[in-house]
Amino acid sequence: MPRSIAITGATGFIGGRIAVRLLGAGYAVKALRRSSSPPKTSPEPSIHWVHGALEDAESLQRLVEDVNTVIHCAGVVRGTTQQSFDTVNAAGVRRLARICAKQSPAPRFLLLSSLAAREPSISPYAASKRKGEQVVADLSEMIRWAALRAPAVYGPGDRALLPLFQLMSRGIAPILGPKEARFSLLHVDDLAAAVLHWLAADCSQRIYELDDGRTGGYSWEDTVNTAEALRGKRVVRIPVSAFAMRRVAAGNVSLARLFGYAPMLTPGKVRELRHCDWVCDNRELSRAIGWKPQVSLEAGLRNMLDWNDE
DSSP states (O other): OOOOOEEEEETTTHHHHHHHHHHHHHHHHHESSSSSSSOOOOOTTSSEEEEEEOOOHHHHHHHHOOOOOOEEEEOOOOOOHHHHHHHHHTTTHHHHHHHHHTSSOOOEEEEEGGGGGOOOOOOOOHHHHHHHHHHTTTTTTTTEOOOOEEEEESSSOOOHHHHHHHHHHHEEEOOSSOOOOOEEEHHHHHHHHHHHHHHHOOOOSSEEOOOOSSSTOOOOHHHHHHHHHHHHHEEEEEOOHHHHHHHHHHHHHHHHHHHHHHOOOHHHHHHHHTTTEEOOHHHHHHHHOOOOOOOOOHHHHHHHHHOHHH
């Protein structure tokens, strides 16, 4: 049987990049999509698309049939309630993992989690990601699984961090966390490379953290200094207070309830942004699969933006 992989979230930023790298490495790729028509921005025309959703067990069954591995990238990052996150980030993982466990043989299962899962009490999103990890851990006797906890991921196609980096490239840097905060970053191509290394290795039944290899992570000042070096000009730092962020987040939640949309900036997201320790450690993953990050923050940002833009 050819090396065949099923992936969820392939129409998104991270899942799409991983799907392209899988195809380039010679894997046959099946991917889940909600729309019955081909995606307008399909990462590759050679992907075999399966119409369905994480709520639909029948489509998940079709997705995982005759594959060696399932890579679960789909997730919800916007919402106001615990249920709005759990529906996909926990219940969706459970449904997919249990269907995998019933296959003979059961495919390997890789969960793309988040570093936020390390602090489940900080936000509904973080709690949902921890629940998703626990779901696959509870099936350890039935499936070979692993979870990758990534920090903030950036790169081509990113919509979350891109506005912030674009502002920095134009000379303005909103400082959204405390001075003492430190965080890791990861380029999407390094994350995709880690997935390929995991596929070639024989490690399972555990959770790994990964980042771009910078020991101790970054401070906000480190990040702005990198932007200044690329721009060749000063970047103005604009500290944003916790009070202001909480007020905006509260207003955003009220508007979301009124107009029926899923907001990004919520009180939980503010707590995530202002948490002081989002630093990863690559050593366990590197020892297990032989992967090492290749893209520095400077190189990643240089390729992402025109730093000569006035």
